[in-house]
Amino acid sequence: MHKTNFSLRRLNIILIIFLLFSGHLNSQNKNSSDTLKKSIEVINTSEIPIKSGDIIIEYQRIQESAVSTLEIENRAQQTDSILSIIDSLMILDRTIDLGLETTRFLSNRMVFWRNFADYLNKEKKSLTKVLHVISDFEDEVEKDIIVWKNTEDKLVKDENQSTLLFRVVDVLKILDSAKYILKVKSEDLLIILNNTAERSIKVEEFINDLDKAYSNKKSEIFVRNEPSIFTIDYKDPDTRSLIKPLKNFYNTEFTELVLFLKKDIFEGILQLLLLIGLIFIFNEIKFKILKTDIIVDSIYSRMLFKIMSRSVSAAIIIGVFANFIIFKDRPELFKDILVLIISVPIIVIARTIVPRGFYKYTYLFGIVIILSMVYFIFPTDNMYFMILMLLIALIEMYVLYKLTVYFYHNPYNQRLYNLSIFLILLVHLGFAVTGFFALLLGSTTLAEVSLRIPVTNAFNALLIFSIVIIINGFITFGVETNYAKKLNVIRLYGEIIKRRAISLVNLIFFILWIQTILNVINIKRVVIDSITAFLHDTISIGSASFTPGNIIMFFLVIWLSIVISRIIQILLEKDILYRLNLAKGIPNTIAVMVKYSLVTIGVLLAISAAGMPLSSLTVLAGAFGIGIGFGLQHIFNNIVSGFILLLERPIQIGDTVEVGQLIGNVKTIGIRASCIRTFDGAEVIVPNGQLISNEVVNWTLSDQKRRIEVFTGVAYGSDPHLVKNLFEKVLKDHTDIIDDPTPKVFFKGLGDSALEFRLLFWTSNYHEWVRIQSEVVFAIHDVLYKEGISIPFPQMDLHFKSIDKSFDFGDKGKDETK
Known part of the structure; x- marks a missing residue:
């Protein structure tokens, strides 16, 4: 035991050292890869003719896939006309005194301008997407220019490659032209995007003004803004x-x-x-x-x-x-x-x-x-x-x-x-x-x-x-x-x-x-607004700071992940996998693994939602390793044993097992512990470590077969051959007794009071073995009674060597009565 604990602690120390230095090794590998990327790329001389043809075809494709100049011009005209309409409508609405209008009018105007705001936002997203595509093309062109520039420098030093040098120069001209065209398109689109963004800001500002006027108007509850019903001028x-x-x-x-x-x-x-x-x-x-x-x-x-x-x-x-x-x-x-x-x-x-x-x-x-x-x-x-x-x-x-x-x-x-x-x-x-x-x-x-x-x-x-x-x-x-x-x-x-x-x-x-x-x-x-302010209010405890919203989100995501994982587990285990005719225990194994995988993903999402960087999990894993080494050995042992039970499946849900003095059916197999329901109805929680480390008898691991044994006897004077045939017929006629292995009837011996027989037979219905045994005993009694064969009970013969003559057996009284 001491040797096991020492090995486990040593394993934990190695785990901690690995976690602490993994980040440093990753950064070294990243720096090395960056250095390799910065190495000079040059096209081989033999590949220049093929590569040059490929690059020309590639940039023809880029010109076709990128937005055309005509499309940009049409888009600019369309955007300018819509922006002009927005400017005209904005000038008209800005002349309105919003404080004098009704809440209904203000609400309608907000709906009206939100439609324009949605349109402008869609345009901004569309233009930004096109600009990203052009930017990616520009990056590709820039990389290709660097490679072909390096190739040109190499060929300049080699005087025997003048023909290839001219080819490279032509390719560079094509690349420079493509770069210039992409730059012009990008600048034109940026102008359209800039104008759209400016109008979008103005529209959002006006919507905010409408919203403030709407709120102020609704807050004027106790203002007498109209004459009373008695003072109104009905002649007007x-x-x-x-x-x-x-x-x-x-x-x-x-x-x-x-x-x-x-x-x-x-x-x-x-x-x-x-x-x-x-x-x-x-x-x-x-x-x-x-x-x-x-x-x-x-x-x-x-x-x-x-x-x-x-x-x-x-x-x-x-x-x-x-x-x-x-x-x-x-x-x-x-x-x-x-x-x-x-x-x-x-x-x-x-x-x-x-x-x-x-x-x-x-x-x-x-x-x-x-x-x-x-x-x-x-x-x-x-x-x-x-x-x-x-x-x-x-x-x-x-x-x-x-x-x-x-x-x-x-x-x-x-x-x-x-x-x-x-x-x-x-x-x-x-x-x-x-x-x-x-x-x-x-x-x-x-x-x-x-x-x-x-x-x-x-x-x-x-x-x-x-x-x-x-x-x-x-x-x-x-x-x-x-x-x-x-x-x-x-x-x-x-x-x-x-x-x-x-x-x-x-x-x-x-x-x-x-x-x-x-x-x-x-x-x-x-x-x-009050609830939002409370959820985003920063609370500091020492150097740590958090918001109530992050805490609520953390627990909410974990709760949702547990609920969703439980629902999916039940659906998989009870319906989907159940109908696929998989081997016994596999549906439960898959369902449990899916459940805990979803819970793990939920925990990671909860940590991310709470604003905690996932890189901090390295420190948590290190602390967890220390905890295992000092105080959580048994819990960790049970968890690992749970995974072993799920993967190897030596025990499956529904199996009848015997652990020490405990015997019953396996109800659930969890990660830390399993539940065994005894035949008396008690549910016993057994740590998974005991099911792995201790000797466990599984009565139904490979099949549901069980051997049943019945002892009986008949009176002396009975024909043992007839009795054997009768017992064999009883076993053969019972529907729950299987033929393989063949039922056996043995003449056990000559007992003190009976001819003793032993019946051995098998059933594939393990969980009903008590009922089957009882039915066989009933059938034995009925067949012996029908054949007139008596079932003996223990008897003892008493022999008197001498009798005291004064002892009265009661015969005298009987005679007097007569």
């Missing part, structure tokens, strides 16, 4: 005008929407086709779900039955919601139209869920949505704006008041749930009342924000609730279908997968719901 034609705001709306937002749709007409057609496809798919799913015989035992399943009865509405909700998530930079009017479209199926689905008494509230909700889509057409000092906003305020106050009273008088059994609903309704009722009085006093910004909160939160809550029910319902039914249960993963871990998937969906949409609430109350940006 502009105040009562209906046609003028409509014309202005048509010339601005409607025109921008038309241009947007024309520009992205193909995308719009594609989305429409996708929506039609979703409707068809959901309709097919509806018939399958309604015809299924799956037991509906969860709230998601019951809700899904109701929602899928309106399959078209469900498809529209999913399709339009995906449009919201994927495509964010859309004109405000386009977003309003999508909200109006998706509101119809939301109301339809809400009617299938809520009691009949709540139907009128869903209709009023739809009316508020429509009014919210209309009031923005009019300026804030317009009479129709005031009327529409008052209608919205009155409807919201009525609905929220009625719902608050209802839930107050009809509480749920769960007190906390009922209190939460009551408080949410009460808070939103407060917002509606605030908006009503703000509108009366002329604080239109406060009124808009306050009245938008109830309807927007209700819309988002119904939308997210419907989507969560649909997705979680699909997960529940998907796991319960017969197609899914054909997979071993679903059959073994179906409930766990269902619970985890539903929890993940709920978490994602809860975060999304919180984000929408923060956006409605205008504090989303503040919260995000």
Whole structure:
């Protein structure tokens, strides 16, 4: 033992020395290679004719593959025209006083200029890519010029090679010409890139100005920016005008929407086709779900039955919601139209869920949505704006008041749930009342924000609730279908997968719901900026410094790698490799090795994500080696033994093994330890080192065969030949007893009370050997009983040499009775 420890420590010291000096050796090798690269390259005299022809063909290819001069000119003209348009539009928008505009106008202008910003960024990336290609060609030309220059110098010294010298000079002229052409192209492209970058900076600056004006406008909640409803001049034609705001709306937002749709007409057609496809798919799913015989035992399943009865509405909700998530930079009017479209199926689905008494509230909700889509057409000092906003305020106050009273008088059994609903309704009722009085006093910004909160939160809550029910319902039914249960993963871990998937969906949409609430109350940006500042705040402890974001990212990446590796391991072991008819134990070996490989990659990614250079792993490996030498020998021994078990496979999952006094089935084989389940049901964790270093009996390593032994006896006077034949017939007739090796019946000997027999037979069903042995014993008893052969028990004959005459055997009493 002492000798083993000394060898292990010596190995660790060698490992540390190797790690410390590996970097130095690598740097020496790098310097040596750099020196070799700097050696003078010269073309052999015999190869000059061939090489010169090859170089001419090569640079003809370069001229064809590189961008042509005509293409550069056309690109410059196109870019100049677009940049001129941007300059003209920028001059016009710069004359606008952004502080006087509405948030809707500012949002539309941001969307408008972000489209230009995206175009300019794409142009910059495209130009940069072309410049990189030309730069690579220039490097190749430069290297070839150096080689041919060296060759020219060599030939100048050799007076007998004048013909080849002229050839080399011609090649150098071609190379110089190619270098000049590439340089001109590069300079022209750099001019285009520089102009594009300048406009891109100006556009980004203007977008930032719009964003600041938008934020400032939304922060002016408590400013009285319009006359109150009592002091407004209703005699003013502009105040009562209906046609003028409509014309202005048509010339601005409607025109921008038309241009947007024309520009992205193909995308719009594609989305429409996708929506039609979703409707068809959901309709097919509806018939399958309604015809299924799956037991509906969860709230998601019951809700899904109701929602899928309106399959078209469900498809529209999913399709339009995906449009919201994927495509964010859309004109405000386009977003309003999508909200109006998706509101119809939301109301339809809400009617299938809520009691009949709540139907009128869903209709009023739809009316508020429509009014919210209309009031923005009019300026804030317009009479129709005031009327529409008052209608919205009155409807919201009525609905929220009625719902608050209802839930107050009809509480749920769960007190906390009922209190939460009551408080949410009460808070939103407060917002509606605030908006009503703000509108009366002329604080239109406060009124808009306050009245938008109830309807927007209700819309988002119904939308997210419907989507969560649909997705979680699909997960529940998907796991319960017969197609899914054909997979071993679903059959073994179906409930766990269902619970985890539903929890993940709920978490994602809860975060999304919180984000929408923060956006409605205008504090989303503040919260995000605060969280971002916290995550990037540097914390120093001594000479070490880190950020909370790096720490969170480190553990998040490791957690994700463990989860993903576990999922892949289960899929490989239970389904993919299981169906390939591989040798026993190989699926587990491959799955475990893949799992730990993915975990290792995840750890490396986590270290990189945390900002730690991977070169520091050398020091960590050295420290790990020292730890092994001093205190982690047993753990390291178990880990190495785990890899040996996985690679050599002397023990496999499902094997019946005997380790010392422990006997049971191998349940799992890990890197550090394995789990053995005894026949009593206990699960014993055995370090892998014991399975390698100690003697282990594997009853099922090569096959599932086991020999079973039964001892029995018959009474003296029985025919032993008949008994042997009967026993052989019993063994032959049993279906679980194999013919190879042949079952044997031996006449063991003449016992004290019986003729003793020994039965030896084999079975290929090892795990059922106790049952098989019992059935054979039953069959032996039945056949002996049928043949009238008795099964003896130990007997003893007692012989009396003398009897005391006074001893009474009881015969006298019997006679008297008679």
